[in-house]
Amino acid sequence: xxxxxxxxxxxxxxxxxxxxxxxxxxxxxxxxxxxxxxxxxxxxxxxxxxxxxxxxxxxxxxxxxxxxxxxxxxxxxxxxxxxxxxxxxxxxxxxxxxxxxxxxxxxxxxxxxxxxxxxxxxxxxxxxxxxxxxx
Numbered sequence: 001x002x003x004x005x006x007x008x009x010x011x012x013x014x015x016x017x018x019x020x021x022x023x024x025x026x027x028x029x030x031x032x033x034x035x036x037x038x039x040x041x042x043x044x045x046x047x048x049x050x051x052x053x054x055x056x057x058x059x060x061x062x063x064x065x066x067x068x069x070x071x072x073x074x075x076x077x078x079x080x081x082x083x084x085x086x087x088x089x090x091x092x093x094x095x096x097x098x099x100x101x102x103x104x105x106x107x108x109x110x111x112x113x114x115x116x117x118x119x120x121x122x123x124x125x126x127x128x129x130x131x132x133x134x135x
Contacts, residue, residue, distance in 0.1 A: 003055045003065035005072050016052040021045045026123035034087035037124035038078040039131050046124045047076045060097045066104035082131050085111035
């Protein structure tokens with residue numbers, strides 16, 4: 001199996017390996033997770049993608065998974081000039097099982113802002129035409 005992403009209609013409870021878009025989105029709790037918040041082109045919507053280190057199928061986040069994320073963003077018509085990468089970034093960067101995939105993800109999406117965050121609940125919204133992190 002491969003690392004997959006599933007669209008959810010529950011924009012205020014985006015679970016691990018899910019994504020959605022709306023004017024405001026919220027992830028379920030991050031423990032070792034990271035998330036991507038990206039503005040949709042020509043829309044007042046934010047795309048939220050909740051990423052986990054190891055998938056439900058016990059696949060570690062790798063370079064192929066990073067490409068899956070990029071493909072999802074492209075399909076969702078994201079604006080590459082407004083992309084936030086949030087969550088347990090240093091953990092993903094330092095863990096031997098995820099660091100290559102994490103580096104590839106950063107190369108592919110080129111986040112405009114990065115936020116190292118503790119475990120918790122986070123989300124995003126469009127404010128004055130830009131993606132803003134919410135707590």
